[in-house]
Amino acid sequence: MKLELDSVSKRYGTATALDSVSLTVDDGEFFTLVGPSGCGKTTTLRCIAGFESPTEGTVRFDGESMDGVPPEARGVGVVFQNYALFPHMSVGENVAYGLRFVDPPGGVTRDERVEELLKLVDLAGFEDREPDSLSGGQQQRVALARALAPGPAILLLDEPMSALDARLRERLRQQVKRIQSELGVTTVYVTHDQSEALAVSDRVAVLNRGRVEQVGEPRDVYHRPRTEFVAEFVGENNVLHGVVESRLEAEGVEVDVDGHSFILDGVDKSAGESLTFCVRPENLRAGTETNQIRGTITGTEFQGATTRLGLDWKQTDVTVVVADDGDTTFEVGQELVVGFDPDAAHVVA
Numbered sequence: 001m002k003l004e005l006d007s008v009s010k011r012y013g014t015a016t017a018l019d020s021v022s023l024t025v026d027d028g029e030f031f032t033l034v035g036p037s038g039c040g041k042t043t044t045l046r047c048i049a050g051f052e053s054p055t056e057g058t059v060r061f062d063g064e065s066m067d068g069v070p071p072e073a074r075g076v077g078v079v080f081q082n083y084a085l086f087p088h089m090s091v092g093e094n095v096a097y098g099l100r101f102v103d104p105p106g107g108v109t110r111d112e113r114v115e116e117l118l119k120l121v122d123l124a125g126f127e128d129r130e131p132d133s134l135s136g137g138q139q140q141r142v143a144l145a146r147a148l149a150p151g152p153a154i155l156l157l158d159e160p161m162s163a164l165d166a167r168l169r170e171r172l173r174q175q176v177k178r179i180q181s182e183l184g185v186t187t188v189y190v191t192h193d194q195s196e197a198l199a200v201s202d203r204v205a206v207l208n209r210g211r212v213e214q215v216g217e218p219r220d221v222y223h224r225p226r227t228e229f230v231a232e233f234v235g236e237n238n239v240l241h242g243v244v245e246s247r248l249e250a251e252g253v254e255v256d257v258d259g260h261s262f263i264l265d266g267v268d269k270s271a272g273e274s275l276t277f278c279v280r281p282e283n284l285r286a287g288t289e290t291n292q293i294r295g296t297i298t299g300t301e302f303q304g305a306t307t308r309l310g311l312d313w314k315q316t317d318v319t320v321v322v323a324d325d326g327d328t329t330f331e332v333g334q335e336l337v338v339g340f341d342p343d344a345a346h347v348v349a
């Protein structure tokens with residue numbers, strides 16, 4: 001099932017939750033809405049599910065307008081952040097609840113369908129258990145089984161892992177991804193966690209203040225952010241503003257940032273033009289001869305394989321991530337020189 005949002009806006013009084021959002025999700029695609037709290041992810045999902053009506057614009061399923069179509073007639077399965085299982089019903093009854101409006105697909109009985117779904121989410125034999133006796137991850141898999149029971153054409157997942165610990169989250173998202181591709185169900189997944197979005201999606205849409213900033217495949221959005229917001233939100237770029245001083249041979253330019261010159265490759269700008277570019281924390285390296293900056297360490301964070309350093313450079317906060325060799329230590333107040341290759345910078349504007 002193909003899903004389209006055509007210039008969808010949603011206003012609550014004078015507040016704009018969604019501002020002319022247009023998106024197309026292809027049949028069978030795993031599509032993720034990612035962005036900070038309050039950017040409109042849940043509102044988008046609620047408009048697709050039919051729990052909210054857009055103030056303007058249209059939601060279409062396979063080209064057909066959903067205006068006035070109630071949620072239960074849309075053939076959409078939804079899993080929310082809080083498991084929302086019925087505590088007084090068994091696991092099997094909770095899954096069967098997903099079939100209250102429709103007959104099980106494939107001509108099987110209700111019991112057979114429940115069994116099928118529990119097997120799919122790796123909970124075969126859990127029919128008679130009480131939801132309370134399950135772990136958080138298991139409860140979310142029951143919620144997923146319930147949403148999938150009627151064979152929805154579209155699956156909507158609203159931060160389904162956010163209540164789980166990091167390890168479980170990783171495992172569950174791989175399971176969800178596997179089940180989604182096995183069933184080929186068009187899926188819209190909501191998360192504020194950019195690394196989660198990059199890990200599971202065919203494509204992501206980055207939302208900011210009710211607007212779509214960029215849509216693309218994870219690698220594309222990560223390596224080629226189109227706006228400063230996307231550059232900072234996805235993978236924590238260092239964003240710098242400068243002016244092109246001169247063009248060099250080939251595609252190179254010399255750029256002035258606050259009285260400091262950098263050489264950047266692959267820049268399509270002329271002398272005098274301003275530009276905004278970003279450099280990833282892991283591309284700022286000690287020992288790189290080009291584009292050096294000398295800063296003072298303002299914070300260190302040991303992360304296991306890497307250490308994150310905050311650097312104050314000309315009153316700009318710069319983040320550096322260095323591989324941890326187990327010996328080198330970094331102290332707050334220490335001076336550090338790092339540099340980056342001319343082709344490691346990406347121009348956003």
Ligand code: ATP
Pocket residue numbers: 012015016017035036037038039040041042043044192
């Ligand atoms: P989060 O990650 O925190 O869940 P979100 O990206 O899902 O955030 P939404 O819940 O879609 O964001 O909210 C978008 C904006 O619309 C917010 O500013 C929110 O306060 C506002 N909003 C959402 N629902 C309502 C409502 N029923 N009445 C008034 N304002 C609302």
